[in-house]
Amino acid sequence: MHDAADLVLEAVVNSVEAGAESISVLIRLEDGQVHARIEDDGSYSLVGDPFGEGITTKGEGRGRGLHIIKEQSEGRCRLTRGKGITVLEFSTADDGSFRSLDTALLPLLNMEKSITVKIWKDGRAFGLSRNLLEQRDAVPDGAEGIRRFREILNGLEKGDIYG
Secondary structure, rough: OOHHHHHHHHHHHHHHHOOEEEEEEEEEEOOEEEEEEEEEOOOOOOOOOOOOOOOOOOOOOOOOOHHHHHOOOOEEEEEEEOOOOOEEEEEEEOOOOOOOHHHHHHHHHOOOEEEEEEEEEEOOEEEHHHHHHHOOOOOOHHHHHHHHHHHHHHHHOOOOEEE
């Protein structure tokens, strides 16, 4: 079983594997649901049902990621492509995996890609980007970077503004 944070990570990994240079992740926690939107500039070939098991453009033995997202979201998902942008949207039950944001976001923001994450949680919105972490020497790629990453994230949750 995959939790909601795993599904978002799976979607971002798909974006990275599709050659995306820029990835935007929007996560809204609302009414017991996690609503996710992952937007990227990678190259996908949308032929047939991209959520079908084993459907892939990445080689034999692949094609489980989007299928898992469809299963876990009970079909509340869609993938669209237009003008060089691919958008994956899905909703799933809030299983609490975003309660500890540092644990949920650490794998996303430790990737060497231009990733921006925006979160709506407890009626508040805030954003975090790989670029901001690099500027603040807080890329979570070692003990000190993880400590600084957690400090920034905790500050954002409390309402601090960085920019």
